[in-house]
Amino acid sequence: MESDTNSGTTDSPGEGKTSRPARPSGLRGKLVLSHLAVIIVAMTLTGAGLLTLVRAYLLNALQDSLESQAQLVAAALLSDAGVQVQPPAPDPAYNTLQQQQIANLAVQIQSQSFTTGADDPALLGPESIRLTSDLPTYVVVLNSLGDPVYESGLPGPPGLRHSAAAKAALAGGTGRTLLRGENGDWMALALPLRREQELVGALVLAHPLSDVNSVLNDTLSRLLQAAGLAALLSGALGLILARRLVRPLSQLTAAARRLGEGDYEYPVPVETHDEIASLSAAFESMREALLHTERTRAQFISDVSHELRTPLTGIKGLVETLQDGALDDPQVRDSFVASIGQETDRLIRLTQDLLTLTRADEHALELRVDRLDLAKLVRGTVDRLRPEAEKHNVQLEVSALEMEVSVQGDPDRLEQVMLNLLDNALKNSPQGGSVKVGISTISARELASLRAAQPRFSWSGNLEGPARRWAVVRVVDWGPGISPALQERVFDRFFRADPSRDRDRGGSGLGLSIAKALIEQHGGRIWIESPTPDWEGANPPGTQASFILPVG
Ligand SMILES: Nc1ncnc2c1ncn2[C@@H]1O[C@H](COP(=O)(O)OP(=O)(O)OP(=O)(O)O)[C@@H](O)[C@H]1O
Ligand SMILES: [Mg+2]
Structure with a gap:
């Protein structure tokens, strides 16, 4: 009981029990957790969709860039004079990745000698060309048999010569493929080399996907930061909202408990204008009705006791007087007995009236x-x-x-x-x-x-x-x-x-x-x-x- 009294002081309507931490099983905990769950799921779905889109866009841009590089290099390889292939001037509208890819085009062909090949003019001789590239695009030139005529000095993706892209180019088409190696992921693009309609080899370019991956990683980490911040903010917001929701409920609970203990004077404040406020208002009118009933009942009992006491006191007085000797006087005795009879009739009438009223209250009046x-x-x-x-x-x-x-x-x-x-x-x-x-x-x-x-x-x-x-x-x-x-x-x-x-x-x-x-x-x-x-x-x-x- 003591603990109840203590809790009673913190339950006062003005304060409310709002300072308790949110238990996961409590309404507040459930509200906050569900709020967080929605935010996390929404951020995860949005993030995954965004990353997929960015990746597809970057791979597309890289593939376009590789294709134009490959076409320029192929044209240079097949021309008769030494050619320096320059990248087109970067467009300010391009992003960094695209500009870098355009710069990759700085491939120099120091000499070309498709015609100097000994007997078979269609053959590309390893000594006939020099390609330079400072940038990470990996270049392989294959002759028509698929043997490498030239390979960049850099470490390239493993199995590039036998990749699906290379095979497609040697078969006369344009090949594109993604390769995965110990040194990372690569995008490969291969074009057939033709001289006068005759397939003389294939040019295969491969570019590491590290740029793309670093952009994606960067985007992912920013997304994670944003998601963390959003979860934090929404968690705080959820907590505030949940408190505002739970506060009137706690007050209602406290009031209901007090009512259960027979305290009808404990009011429930109606602070908001929502459904909980309607509940509080309904509870409040119920409390007032109970208070009224309780007061009426107490008044009724006190009235009944009073009404019963008056004739009973009268009877007691008359009986005592009779006992004190009035019995001996027949005139006094008869009058006293008649009075006792009247008081008894009054008592009987009163109890019958009370019975009728009680039955009427219970809707049991037959x-x-x-x-x-x-x-x-x-x-x-x-x-x-x-x-x-x-x-x-x-x-x-x-x-x-x-x-x-x-x-x-x-x-x-x-x-x-x-x-x-x-x-x-x-x-x-x-x-x-x-x-x-x-x-x-x-x-x-x-x-x-x-x-x-x-x-x-x-x-x-x-x-x-x-x-x-x-x-x-x-x-x-x-x-x-x-x-x-x-x-x-x-x-x-x-x-x-x-x-x-x-x-x-x-x-x-x-x-x-x-x-x-x-x-x-x-x-x-x-x-x-x-x-x-x-x-x-x-x-x-x-x-x-x-x-x-x-x-x-
Ligand atoms: N005709 C009337 N003229 C003046 N006052 C009246 C009249 N009828 C009722 N009252 C008043 O209303 C009160 C309540 O009447 P009610 O009939 O309920 O009780 P009662 O006559 O006092 O007692 P009971 O009817 O139980 O013997 C009366 O005490 C009286 O003060
Ligand atoms: Mg009357």
Whole structure:
């Protein structure tokens, strides 16, 4: 429990538990890792594609360059005069690699003697030519039999003479091939040498791919640096985003835990405007509803205890007095026993009321619904209370319809409602006053205007049921009335406008809350108003308690 208290302090809504490191299994860890994974995969795919493209481009450029070199050299070899083959002037638009390749063309043919070959003028003699090249292009001149007539002094790629490119050139075509040797990768290009349509040999040029590879390696290392930086930045960004996402969740978790421990006062801050904010808002309204329920429950228990204590204390006092000798006086004894009987009746009525309300809360109120004549039921209840009215010197008048008003309902429960409304009216009527009871029916349209005329009352729920007509029962008295501010509160449990006076009259403040539960369970509504809408306490304005039920 202590650790909970400690964590409670760090959980405060303002701070949030955001400083914890991201665990890979936690939401934050998962978010950051997936963010990183996406960046790494994207960078790898882009890098691989880019490197492939650059490589293809460089190899193409190299191949073009080798081909033009080879054509120039071949032309020089086959001409009759000594020729110096110069590279074309580098174009500023060319990149370094292309310029270097063009420079490779500085091949000098010191002498040529395709004609000086002894018997066979088609043969190239090894002594007949001198080629120089300072640069790494490797040159081999083959005679028509495939024997080398000239080879650059530099170490070249192994097997160049027998390469597919050389063979293709000796067969009369242009050969291109990539070679791999201990001294690296090479690109070879071979052209046939023809004199007057006759194949006299082949010229094979090979260029190391080290330039291309170094460019590719350079590009790769830059790409890796960029990828590292991007991963770092996106990781940091992912962490910030994940924190912003996880923070309200941690706050929600802390609040849910506190709620579970019975702390309904711990609020959840709603800081953002996203889905988590909606969740927090929903949680917050749930917390407020729970808080309200909890307060109502606590209030209810304290009210119940109070209501039970009053008659019990009375009974205890009466019993003690009887024990102290009052038993011996028959007159006192009878009056005390009668009082005990009254207090016990009050207790029984209270427990029955509480039971009814609890069942209504649990939607477990069993109604024995039957088709009944509401007008008859109202008249019957009024007749039952006539003696009571006479006792109070109050006149009871009924203006109920003579025709039948048929409703579906539990007669006992509806009578219970009527009895309470009449009891309230009688209790609050002045001596010599009167109470009027009316019953009528109205159409759904009339109900709508009636409802619109009573904006003070929140008639919960939808009344547009299949009911076409509604029965309206009104109980009107000319007592002190109920101020507008209290007209809705009288339906709260144990609510009494004037607790000391109302309790003296035997009321526990449950009658109207039970009436409301019963009427609503019958598909109707109940409300109270003091006849003058702008009641200011002048002249006893009286009270009008009304309820409606669907006719059917
Ligand atoms: N006709 C009325 N005139 C003036 N005040 C009324 C009238 N009807 C109800 N009230 C007020 O509303 C309160 C609640 O009425 P409700 O019927 O719920 O309880 P009660 O009559 O006090 O007790 P119970 O009905 O449980 O015996 C009453 O205590 C009273 O203050
Ligand atoms: Mg009452």
